Amino acid sequence: MRYGVLGPLAVWDAEGRPIKVPEAKVRALLADLLVHAGGPVPADRLIDDLWAGNPPGGSVNTLQTKVSQLRRVLGRDRVVREPAGYRLLLSGDSVDALRFQELAERARAHREPAVKGDLFADALALWRGPAYADVAESLFAREEIARLEELRLSVVEDQAEVRLTLGEHTALAAELGELVARHPLRERLRMAHMRALYRAGRQGDALWSFQELRRRLADELGASPGPAISALHEAILRQEPRLAAPVAAPPPCRTNLPTPLTPLIGRREAVEQVRARLGPGARTRLVTLTGLGGVGKTRLAIAAAHDMADRFTDGVWLVELAGLGAASTPDDIAERVITTLGLCDTAATEPDLDDLVGWLCQAVADKHLLILLDNCEHLVEQVAVLAGAVLSAVPAGHLLVTSQEALDVPGEVVHPVPPLELPEHTDPEAVARSSAVELFVERAAAAAPGFALDANNAAAVSAICRRLDGIPLALELVAPRLRTLGPEELARFLHDRFSPPEVRVRGLPARQQTLRGMLDWSWQLLGADERTVLRRLAVHADGCTLPSAEAVCSGPDLAAERVPDLLARLVDRSLVVREANRFRLLESVAAYCAERLAEAGEEAAVRTRFVRRHTELAERENERLRGPDQRRCLERLDAETVNLRRALDLAADGGAGSADGYAVRLVNALTWYWFLRGRLTEARRSLQAALAAGDGAEPSARLAARAWLTGIELRTSSAGAAPVPAGEDPAAGVDDPVLRARLRWFVGTGLIGQGRHREGRRLVEASLAGARAAGDRWGEAAALVELAGHVPPVRGESHAELGAALFHEVGDRWGQLRATRSLALAAERHGDRARTERLHREGLAAAEELGLWTEVVEALTWLGKTALTGGHARRATELYERALSVSTERAYSRGEVRAEIGLGLAARLRGDREAARRHLNRALAKSHAPAQAADAEAALAELDLVAGA
Template sequence: MRFGVLGSLAVWTADGEPVRIPELKVRALLADLLVHAGRPVGVDRLIDDLWAERMPRDPHGALQTRVSQLRRALAAGGGRDLVVFQPPGYVLQVRDEALDVTRFRRLTAQAAAAAGPRERAGLLADALALWRGPALADFADEEFARSAAARWEEERLEALESRAEARLALGEHGALAAELGELVARHPLRERLRAAHLRALHRSGRQTEALAGFHDFRRLLADELGLAPGRELVALHEAILRHDPAEEPAPEVDALPRSNLPEPLTAVVGREDAVTAVRARVAGARLVTLTGPGGVGKTRLALEVAAGLREPDGDGPWLVELAALDARVDGFASSVAVATTVATALGLRDDPRSAVDPAERVADALRTRRTLLVLDNCEHLAGAVADLVEALLAAAPGLRVLATSREPLRVAGEALWPVPPLALPAPDASPALQRAAGAVQLFAARAAAATPDFVLDDATAAAVARICRRLDGLPLALELAAPRVRVFGVHELADRLDAVGPLAHTDRFGLLGTGPRSAPARQRTLRATIDWSWGLLDEPDAACCAGSRYRPAPRAWRRSSRSQAPTSAGTRWTSSQAWSTGPWSRRSPAARESRRATGCWSPCGTTGSTGWRRRARWRPPGNATWSTTSHWRRRRPPGSAAPSRGVGCAAWRAHRRTCAPPWTRP
């Protein structure tokens, strides 16, 4: 159990649930025992503390009754045996970490031994966060609590003064000046607190107020105590008067919280090896970019990696989400938008003495810090993000960046880590191997969350493995499909996905459910994710994507000089140019990998099939022509010949008239 005396008396279970202590005398008994935590309190002393001059008829019997009531109340949290009779009275056997004042003292001791002001300020902030109000507020007037409460309050004020000095060393004088003003008003005779307030005022450019504050304090000491200010405060006053450079105002460095990384709502499944590999990659490179198609799990992997890279004496990690920025903004406006978003994520405030350029403000704030920035969804503003990252890495030697993007940022020193789909079981794998595959584990975990009676066993493993293979191991597709088990059951869902044919891929999207309401709109359905990817493609890339499809033969996409990608008027790209040199090969929603041994590009089945749907609505601009190995139009460039060789050509010719969209048929 845990006990709280830094505020009103409180008791919690080990799980954090509050425990109700009934009746005022029982609560007073517990407070008295906590004031002497670990030490026995005599029976006569307890009787005097509880009843004072209003003694009951049988004081010892009344005390035993209250002890029994306290034990029953603590039993609700498993602490019945904590109250023990030990001559000459009773003792509350409580562990050090179970009492908030003990934790407070441990944190302040660690802060005193800290090496730097940032670590010291953080530890003191954690210590002060344990306070919920005045110590033992509901027994502040009782004799047994008065001296302990005064002692703890003094320790709190010393921690506040130490934290103020640490924050001054960090350059947080602007915010500190306002915060300390209220404290000084409540404790006007504390000289150390007054010195911190005067220093914060002066460094914030409020020299007149600082000098007036010194004169007010000197007058107060003379009137109240007949004393003069101490040596330290007098030296500070003289330094302000002679404009000592050490005390001169300086542009404020924004106070950053420790991190803005969200706590995950679900566990990462099937990515243990990837998390370890990416953390090693981040340790060896200052810029690491996770690349891959939409829905492959780049963001979730980045957050899991960042969560394990928290440093006790460092900042962050910091998550900067860029998906909401408009991709249509170009040039200087996009650079400003990206830098402003980063500054907002870091909690930087506008300061008239700070740099006007948001990129410079971010660089100034990070210059002396050791931290990790997680830049999520950079693909639609890759140029602006690359410029900012390059500038920040040059200005802040302690900075590391972990980016997620569907194409590389192409910054010097960038280390790429392509995020693969989750591991899939082989078609002939045993049930045990099927259950061990990462994709199967993720689907089973999400299905069990949505359908409590779902169990992954030998009877369901094969069906789940079929579902995972049909969805190519894409985490987003698996998480959207798992709740559908509640409607169809796992076997029927697998059968429906297996029934999808070359033209029935739209049923695949229809079978999948929708994501959480809190998820971004582009991640609520697989179709929205693919449409987001499509929107990132320019005209030649979109033309090449419209020519892609899910095909039955492994060599349907041939990198041949004869095969042509759809082109605009006056422009002709061969497929090898489109795939190997164009942006399509880096950010396609369909591309999965290059099979160098066969000279073949393999579109991912789930996302690659989007070419069918897009082709039905898309027209090549101007007098562009289609001429691909996998789909050849009669209206082709002069002098070109229809392909007659290559694995897959015959298959496509056999069903071209039935499978091709109407506008492309001969």
Template sequence: MRYGVLGPLAVWDADGRQAGVPETKVRALLAILLTHRGGPVPADRLIDDLWEGRAPGGPLNTLQTKVSQLRRVLGRDRVVRQAAGYRLRVEAGDLDAEVFADLVERAGADRHPRIRARLLTEALELWRGEAYADVADHAFARAEIARLAELRLAAVEDLAEARLELGEHRALATELGALVERHPLRERLRAAHMRALYRAGRRGDALDGYEDLRNRLADELGADPGPELCALHEAILRHDPGLAADPTAAQRPRTNLPAPPTPLIGRAEAVAEVRALLSPVSDVRLLSLTGPGGVGKTRLALAAAAGLVGDFPDGVLLVELAGLDHRSTAEDVAERIITALGLCDAAAADSDSDPLGLLSWLSTALAGRHALFLLDNTEHVVEAVATVAAALLGAAPTARILVTGQEALNVPGETVRPVPPLDLPEPGTCDHGSGAAGSGAVDLFVQRAQAAVPGFALTAGNAAAVAAICRRLDGVPLALELVAPRLRVLSPEQIAARLQDRFALPTGPVRGRPPRQRTLRAMIDWSWELLGETEQAVLRRLAVHADGCTLRAAEVVSSDTDIPPDQVLDVLTRLVDRSLVVRDGERFRLLESVAAYCTERLEEAGELARVRRGFAGFHAEQAESADRHLRGPEQDRYLAYLDAETVNLRRALDTALREADASTALRLVNGLAWYWVLRRRLPEARRSLRAALGTDGGPAPARATAEAWSAALDLWEEPIDRVGDPRLRSRLRWFLGAALYRSGRRDAGRRLVDGALAGARTAGDHWGQALALAERAEHHLEADDPASARRDAAASAELFRALGDRWGLLRADRSRARLAELDGDHALAAELLGGCLATAEDLRLWVEVVETLTRLGRTALAEGDPQRARLLHERALRVATDHSYTRGETQAATWLDHHAPPADDTPGPYPTGAGTTAALAEADAGT
């Protein structure tokens, strides 16, 4: 049973039907028991409260009669007699007042205004009127009514403040007016209303509100407004910029969910169920959508997740696992999540050199985060995903995980929802041309048919054939989507007939596959056989790409002596038209089941090994080419390219390792080494270099290079001397020297950097010289030699500027900013650091963003602008928190704690950054 006291007394049974409680005294008895929230009430207390001093004759017997009547409604076991009296057995969640209090408490403990607003709204929606409305005139209810009324008003004030943080001041300016009239002396409510009015451009009304309160307090209580309201009044008078709305507070959370290419058909109820299960107010934290390939698990998950973006301030993120090898570990899955979150640089900056700590680091980083992770295509890595999910459930109670796969994870706390095919029309309903429309399968087929054949419509003449097609394909969405374009050349009746003939034939080995998977395979068989040899060859070769491919990749990997590269585009176009290949921006992708099918066809054709080698070789070439562009004006473009190709590059390396192709493996890791360093994916770099070096063979120079990179990452010098290329040798000496210097081995670090500079000059390597000079400038600063530091930093900046390397210029300008600070030229320091910040943000170097913001904050404080300094540190704290950069969080929070504003200042408490205001936008513009 559930009980409602937030309004007229109500009782609902397990099915949600309201149960009638007869007779006024029986309802009053229930109300008394509910006010004690499950505690015992002595019989004499019940008699006094029920009859208020006018007890009937034989009061105990009369009371027992009322108890019996109540038991007939609720059940005998619900009203319990004990030595201490009667009590109502109330379980957790049975009483709406307790649910309300729990939601309010959860909101108060949350740092995100969007989550607080959601929880508080949910809590206030439980109210159906005044508490205990139908027993409000009884003395026993007055204290509880007053308590609940106060909690309600406090929740309304909490909600108003949360909505102010979200920038909803215009709506609040109107909504709070009526509430203030009913409760004119509540200072907190008045303060929220004044802030809303001020931000809505109604400064005069805000000041009038303060005067109204001041006069009422003086007349009715002989008192003055409190110090907080007085401070707010003064801030309004002086147009304090701290009162403006924080433009960043209401920004939508981060998400990488792709936009759906077509509407989702026939899944409205399923989408609503998934969203309800994963909402912040639900207890479900891990939801697995299971089903055969092609049934639409991913589309359903994406549609549901897209509707939850506003509920998860820390992001709703897709983590695609299809590109992982079946041998992948929990650490590999954790690394994918870290990459999706954009935490690679923070993980590298905070963690030690042991890559086995990634899962533990991720678990710590996600503690307290309100994020939703969609782990897609898990069936081949189910054990690894189960390990990660179990770890995250234990470490991150406010995070949610949505999983798609062909089987459940089978971990504690998992909720499983099988995804069925779309519903089909009932047999016989379409025989006379009616009854087909309205089923999900028919609606999807018709919609896709109309996209393929303009003007197609479901009619009395074709309804039976369309229904037959949907039944023979068992309502599997992928099957329907692939068959619908055949209407360009076949009628619905012809398609239905061909499906009938084909499905009567064996479709090959089917042991272990569910029936609908056999149907899907038969359908793909049929679509495959309608293709020409050239189309079949290109399609099956596309299956080697783990995460889609560019046109260039398709041209290289899918071509051969019979299919020149310049013909691949025409073939791809035809395959896209047939819905066998999906165009996604500049990339081409295969649907999940089509990719699995084409891999089998590739193996049957005897091409699997050759095409995989071509795929790995192509990506090795691309990695080497991109590496050459990471040190010049196209740096941002090639960083983005390597980001987009990460999954394919990993598969290329896995392929080379599986084939024991040492040459390709070494090319890949050497080509990616600098990218890994820039992105701070040092655990991946160490692991990949060691794996490549574990394969026998390969060119000696490539092996020496990989050994040197691996050694430098492990702070070991000797292998660097064996590198033949003098430019690379000096660059590696710089890299190791810088690492040693920062690890405390300063003499060794300085020696290596000086040697790197000399080697770069000898080799004519301007980029290497610029690197070493930037590092040496830092060494001179530490040694209190500003003149030498100024010379080296200026020379480094000039070289990097000429080369167009923005990352390098950031390094040099960082030293120049320190020198400007030493000279007392804070304006120049701020200008240089502003350029560094813009570069770091453009290149998505989040550790550099945090460090630069804190530097800018200290510069602002030195210039006598503590408010700007505070705003910059608050922003640094937010970025560090978002990207789990622990050191940055600590630095920013420590500064904020030590530079807290005075009591009458408007910014809120630290370290949450809740006091950030619109002045942050001004700070951003200045940097």
């Protein structure tokens, strides 16, 4: 039971239906009990309140009659008699006044202005009129009415100050005028109005408002304005800069570019050249940086891209391709780009999505962005196909590529990256100006504190840099040797070591031979165990954490507990790079170590350990995806995505671990992660590859993979394209009862999504029974929430409530989001706008926390619809604009259409028919599905009818 006192007295039942409380005295009795907030009220006090000190004869019996009438409406257990008096049983936020105060407190505690403003707006939306409007003249309610009115005005003032910080001064200047007229002596309210007037260019009105306050205070109270508003008056007279409207900060550039750990040396001119070639006035849209491994192409590209971040409104994105195998297709590269740009969860909404290159081009067709494709030398042909498609379909799309060779596509500008500048003389000043020397000295000083270039070592440093051809990677590898050798000793050693013909490798260019020789020398200086760890690290496609290094690099010849110390030594020697909690090999070092791994005859064994480690990691994280660690688990799997893909490739190609069924185990463990992240295309292709591998997986595991694939195909194919024979149990033969029930739910919900409600509901009901029998609270919750929309409303709401409670119990935020959506729809059916809005806001918070962007858009559009229903055009516009922004960023076309329709309806509510028509025509132009177009056309037709009338 819920009660409304912020307006005329109202009562709603558990399903949101209004309950009529007959007879004025019974309503007054209820109001009196609510005024006391669930506390006991003596009978004589109630009699005095209800009959204003003039009770009828037999007043005790009359009161009991009124109590009985109230109990018949609310239920006998709602109004109880205690020694201290009568009491109304209340729970939680069952009274809108309590909810109002809770929202206000949450708003004041929040730091983010936009969130504060939304919470204050939510609180004020609960008011339906003057508090306790039915009993406003009763003495017992006056104090509470005054308290609530004061709270409301304080919230209005709080909200006005927040809206001023958000730059909404023009709207405030118009809205606050009437309120100030009703409360002319509230100085804080008037101050907010004066600031809004001043910022809206109405300085004279702001000064007049102060003079009016001064006059009223003198006439009515014999007082003067307070110091705060007097100071504001003086500031307005002086037009102090601090009163100006806040300058809207430019939106932060969306990018995933890493922050370099060290400054880029010797490339300033090259950075400027790359920037100029991709600048606003240039016609170039594809620049390829070429050069030998270790020359610094990636560092140069990242530095140039960082400097251009403000030029590209839709972001600057680094897409690392080193982890993709040489057999990868253009679609594989497109999938990596889609994931990097954050379009992954919207791609899944398109049926029959097999052409990922085409979908990517369509998704970013109107975007202004720069994509940096890094380490493309092993994928030149495939990258060339993708680049040609993007350049043709995306007029404002720009590509920056790093590769050891050019792509050779039309429009490409090749920018060779040479080694760093070498010193031409041994004069210390001339040597210091060399960029190669500058890099070497900086890295040497970091490795051997106290080292500096001077007249005594300038010649030796110059010789070292010349001997290494100015190759940045070679300089970085040799600099740590100054811990044990002096510059002169190191120079002599390099001269002897790298003199022809020892270091020359047949067929390699001279500078490539130098780098190879440097790597050979660095390798030979390592101990046997250090070499073991280094070459085994090369199996990782995207670096690794320490636990992964221990699992993959250890073996019968090397204990796992020794790996951390050996890894630290390799970091000290600049052969391994540490970034936060991950360890990486530079591109050239990784290629060299892969050769050493093959030479040692360890390739198969290390790959098997790599596959086993990542299969076990995926299986361990799989269950955590359904619990309180869900968000962090998603982040951990995100970080390991490239390695997981490599593990699957190795397991599925009949090599590493194929006899142990790792491919099927891996896809079974990852399918729920792919589903949550919306990578349904990746899930479908991976499941198909694993099942086609014919590895040694157990029959039950293969059946589970087939069921997962069926559920995925139902979600990625057009209606009827993925048939499930009637009566078939897709999980039959799966040994684990928990997994069996979950698979029935997954396939059943897919069938329901295809419109095959009877078959789908049968499987979901079987899933519910199976989950309960197995004691799987998560599976029970998932089935209940799904069934909530397919049973009678009362039963459905009960299902949703229980499902929400179970999801809350296990800590699954995704599940809570789904349950909240069902409860919000039920509240909307009952006309409970406040509860609908609260539930959608809870869903919005969960979706944003998990990065589920289509769910974010859905929540925003539902909130916009709720605001429209309540007649709040400004709030609806803000919500639909947020939905449109997210949809555009994520290429979610369905969300864009819904947001444009919502903006059109909000504009119509404001009376701006021109804006309404503009938004609705945009919605119609963006509609690819008949249902979307029909919605836009219906809204346009209604707009025309209104205009005609």
